[in-house]
Amino acid sequence: MRALVLRPRRGFRLDDATLLVGAVLTALLVGVALLSLVWTPEDPARMRILQKLRGPLVSGLLGTDHLGRDLASMLMRGAFNSLTIAFAAVGLGAVLGTLAGVAAAAGPRFDAVLMRVCDALFALPPILSAIMLGALLGPGAPTAIIAIGVFMIPVFARVTRGAAMQIWAREYIMAARMAGKGTVRITLEHVLPNIAGQIIVQVTIQLAMAILTEAGLSFLGLGLPPPAPTWGRMLAESQTYLTQAPHLALAPGLAIAAAVLGLNLLGDGLAARLDPRRRQAS
Amino acid sequence: MVSRSRFSRPRRHLLRSALLAALAIPALAGAAVAAPRTDLVLGMPVEPPGLDPTSAAPTVIGQVVWQNVFEGLTRVDRDGKVQPQLARSWTVSPDGLTYTFALQAGVKFHNGEAFDANTAKFALDAIRAPGSVNPQKALYAVIADVKAPDSGTLVLTLSKPSGNLLFWLGLPAAVMVEPKSRDGLKSNPVGTGPFRFASWRKGDRVELTRSPDHWDAARKVHLDKVTFRFIGDPQAAAAALRAGDVDAYPLLPAPELYGAFQKDKAFTAVPGLTEMKVVAGMNNAAKPFSDKRVRQALMMAVDRKLLIEGAYSGYGAAIGSHYTPNDPGYKDLTGVYPYDPQKAKALLAEAGYGKGLTFTFKSPQMAYATRTAEILQAMFAEVGVTMTIAPTEFPAKWVQEVMRDRSFDMTVIAHAEPLDIAIYANDPYYFGYKNPAFNTVVATAAEATDEATRLKLYGEAQGILAEDVPALFLFVLPKLSVWKAKLTGFWKNEPVPSNDLTEVRWTE
Numbered sequence: 001m002r003a004l005v006l007r008p009r010r011g012f013r014l015d016d017a018t019l020l021v022g023a024v025l026t027a028l029l030v031g032v033a034l035l036s037l038v039w040t041p042e043d044p045a046r047m048r049i050l051q052k053l054r055g056p057l058v059s060g061l062l063g064t065d066h067l068g069r070d071l072a073s074m075l076m077r078g079a080f081n082s083l084t085i086a087f088a089a090v091g092l093g094a095v096l097g098t099l100a101g102v103a104a105a106a107g108p109r110f111d112a113v114l115m116r117v118c119d120a121l122f123a124l125p126p127i128l129s130a131i132m133l134g135a136l137l138g139p140g141a142p143t144a145i146i147a148i149g150v151f152m153i154p155v156f157a158r159v160t161r162g163a164a165m166q167i168w169a170r171e172y173i174m175a176a177r178m179a180g181k182g183t184v185r186i187t188l189e190h191v192l193p194n195i196a197g198q199i200i201v202q203v204t205i206q207l208a209m210a211i212l213t214e215a216g217l218s219f220l221g222l223g224l225p226p227p228a229p230t231w232g233r234m235l236a237e238s239q240t241y242l243t244q245a246p247h248l249a250l251a252p253g254l255a256i257a258a259a260v261l262g263l264n265l266l267g268d269g270l271a272a273r274l275d276p277r278r279r280q281a282s
Numbered sequence: 283m284v285s286r287s288r289f290s291r292p293r294r295h296l297l298r299s300a301l302l303a304a305l306a307i308p309a310l311a312g313a314a315v316a317a318p319r320t321d322l323v324l325g326m327p328v329e330p331p332g333l334d335p336t337s338a339a340p341t342v343i344g345q346v347v348w349q350n351v352f353e354g355l356t357r358v359d360r361d362g363k364v365q366p367q368l369a370r371s372w373t374v375s376p377d378g379l380t381y382t383f384a385l386q387a388g389v390k391f392h393n394g395e396a397f398d399a400n401t402a403k404f405a406l407d408a409i410r411a412p413g414s415v416n417p418q419k420a421l422y423a424v425i426a427d428v429k430a431p432d433s434g435t436l437v438l439t440l441s442k443p444s445g446n447l448l449f450w451l452g453l454p455a456a457v458m459v460e461p462k463s464r465d466g467l468k469s470n471p472v473g474t475g476p477f478r479f480a481s482w483r484k485g486d487r488v489e490l491t492r493s494p495d496h497w498d499a500a501r502k503v504h505l506d507k508v509t510f511r512f513i514g515d516p517q518a519a520a521a522a523l524r525a526g527d528v529d530a531y532p533l534l535p536a537p538e539l540y541g542a543f544q545k546d547k548a549f550t551a552v553p554g555l556t557e558m559k560v561v562a563g564m565n566n567a568a569k570p571f572s573d574k575r576v577r578q579a580l581m582m583a584v585d586r587k588l589l590i591e592g593a594y595s596g597y598g599a600a601i602g603s604h605y606t607p608n609d610p611g612y613k614d615l616t617g618v619y620p621y622d623p624q625k626a627k628a629l630l631a632e633a634g635y636g637k638g639l640t641f642t643f644k645s646p647q648m649a650y651a652t653r654t655a656e657i658l659q660a661m662f663a664e665v666g667v668t669m670t671i672a673p674t675e676f677p678a679k680w681v682q683e684v685m686r687d688r689s690f691d692m693t694v695i696a697h698a699e700p701l702d703i704a705i706y707a708n709d710p711y712y713f714g715y716k717n718p719a720f721n722t723v724v725a726t727a728a729e730a731t732d733e734a735t736r737l738k739l740y741g742e743a744q745g746i747l748a749e750d751v752p753a754l755f756l757f758v759l760p761k762l763s764v765w766k767a768k769l770t771g772f773w774k775n776e777p778v779p780s781n782d783l784t785e786v787r788w789t790e
Contacts, residue, residue, distance in 0.1 A: 045660065045663075046660070047592065047656075047657065047660045049588050049591050049592040049657070050588070050591065052591075052592065066538065066592070066653075067592045067653070067656060067657065067660075068592070135675070135679075138672065139672075139673050221647055221652075221673050225670070225671045225672065225673060226652075226655070226656045226659065226671050227656065227659055227660070227671075239517070240516050240517060240536040240538050240539060240649075241538055242517065243517075243539070243542070244538065244541075244542075
């Protein structure tokens with residue numbers, strides 16, 4: 001990305017465009033997800049089997065699936081389901097990861113242990129581990145959240161640790177120490193506020209990852225059980241209908257792509273503004 | 283549309299080769315008519331784990347070797363009727379306890395060993411031996427003794443009469459094998475059939491070639507070489523058929539792809555029926571399904587026709603009991619508890635579930651099962667019943683939780699064995715269904731040697747199940763077969779899971 005950034009003297013920059021497109025796509029995603037709670041064109045679980053496999057605009061905005069359910073409604077509720085799991089998983093990863101990261105940065109005693117645990121977690125491929133976990137706990141929302149969230153922990157731990165260590169090396173931390181502030185207080189008052197930007201950027205990017213992984217788990221039948229619609233399962237079910245009804249695959253596929261793209265662009269755009277290293281670079 | 287453009291290239295290529303061939307043939311062969319092809323490539327969705335039907339249960343084993351490589355004393359034909367095979371004829375004693383078979387003479391196994399009464403005795407004894415792993419062992423337990431008084435005569439003595447014995451002897455699990463080759467049958471099947479095993483490239487194909495000296499001269503086999511190819515992905519199977527890589531695919535697992543073949547003049551696609559009975563088994567031993575009214579109410583909450591439309595693109599046949607229209611003595615009992623949501627609600631209220639009922643459904647991952655689960659969930663919701671779907675991996679987890687531990691409320695599975703209504707008398711069995719009257723009827727039926735009496739009794743058994751609803755009787759899976767229009771001789775229905783190729787031939 002950076003290499004492409006042109007540096008006009010003033011006015012609109014590519015970073016702003018990235019941020020804008022990302023924000024719009026993400027807002028759309030969140031908006032649709034929230035809207036689905038109060039309104040969808042149809043009940044997403046309602047089957048009209050005799051009206052199955054109708055094309056877009058023939059029945060509803062996007063047509064119907066193989067059981068005659070309204071695709072647009074499923075897509076909307078699916079957005080909510082995807083986002084809920086993604087938020088919960090990233091929340092889990094961010095909170096535990098940040099805790100581990102700042103603890104590692106503050107105390108060399110934890111550092112080695114925590115980072116080795118993170119290395120171990122990093123070594124496991126998330127989807128594969130999620131399948132194992134799914135087999136152990138049985139499929140469902142908790143499995144998906146834990147499976148995805150656990151693998152977010154090392155990501156957040158590393159990012160926070162690196163950023164926090166930089167802060168710890170600053171002179172004002174020394175000053176704070178001289179003033180008699182303890183490690184916890186310094187972390188809360190000085191370290192965390194200064195690295196919050198980077199954490200937020202990471203959250204956005206990891207949300208995109210989480211949505212993609214959730215779709216993968218649902219595709220494999222390890223996500224939310226039916227009747228809750230999920231993009232991953234919609235994609236899986238559309239497979240054998242590819243030739244007859246390609247819209248069944250296109251709709252969830254494009255939704256996943258748009259959501260991931262939006263969150264990534266938003267993350268990139270935010271990074272340019274919030275990440276001190278990149279802010280200095282540009 | 284998409285598929286057409288996708289295949290335009292190979293078609294154009296075909297056209298070109300056809301033109302070249304058209305130019306070449308007259309030059310080479312003058313006016314001679316090209317002889318029909320004698321090779322066949324047949325696609326199957328699942329590769330068998332071995333090729334010995336007498337030592338493992340998967341029906342895909344029989345679908346490769348039964349009737350092609352292996353033959354039995356009797357055989358079940360395409361209409362589900364028993365026909366003589368290695369047993370030329372038989373007589374049954376009046377008390378139904380002694381069966382005397384006259385065997386075919388001059389029959390040789392593919393390894394040169396002769397088939398006679400001693401080999402037949404060996405094969406039947408092996409099935410019944412204490413350490414036998416024969417998948418249908420229980421069916422033959424009624425045979426108390428096997429004797430071979432001379433090389434052409436085999437005498438079976440039964441412990442009690444068994445009306446279906448000749449049918450059981452015609453199944454893949456009872457094919458004739460001989461001692462020298464028996465231990466290696468899994469990877470090198472040796473039988474008496476019209477085709478010999480040639481090779482098996484694991485993960486890809488099994489090849490058979492025509493046996494030059496098959497005993498049954500009256501049954502002319504037309505094919506010289508048969509290749510079974512294993513293509514699991516339905517899309518890939520459909521593509522292979524269209525590209526000409528596969529000539530026939532007798533059990534297309536994706537009904538949604540079938541319609542296109544029915545419209546295509548280059549293929550014959552006539553939906554038939556299998557023996558696979560899709561039933562939603564309930565745990566009759568525990569609440570709420572210990573109450574017959576709940577089971578009956580749920581049966582009335584199901585619109586079978588709509589279910590078949592959604593779960594299997596409208597192919598298959600609705601059933602009202604554990605019997606298929608292929609089976610002799612089948613009674614259509616779908617009208618006993620027909621779709622009637624109002625009555626279903628009333629009956630649920632009567633049983634004390636007027637305010638609703640919640641239970642879990644353990645759903646295996648096969649497409650027919652997950653779709654059935656989702657549709658049942660929606661249909662039950664209409665009568666105030668909340669069904670939670672718990673995806674349960676088949677076979678390992680499902681077999682453990684449902685079959686062994688019987689820890690489930692409701693589930694769904696296709697029962698593949700033909701004429702297996704007696705499983706409802708098994709105790710213990712996963713339905714937890716107990717009805718002494720039913721047990722008596724099926725036990726009497728099994729011992730009835732007179733066909734009319736037997737069919738009447740099995741009719742009664744069907745009626746009891748339709749009334750008691752130990753499982754929701756849903757539909758029979760169709761046999762969605764596709765083969766090239768120039769091929770003939772395949773089975774339309776599947777009274778026994780099989781691909782009997784002995785009558786298959788190219789018409790031009």
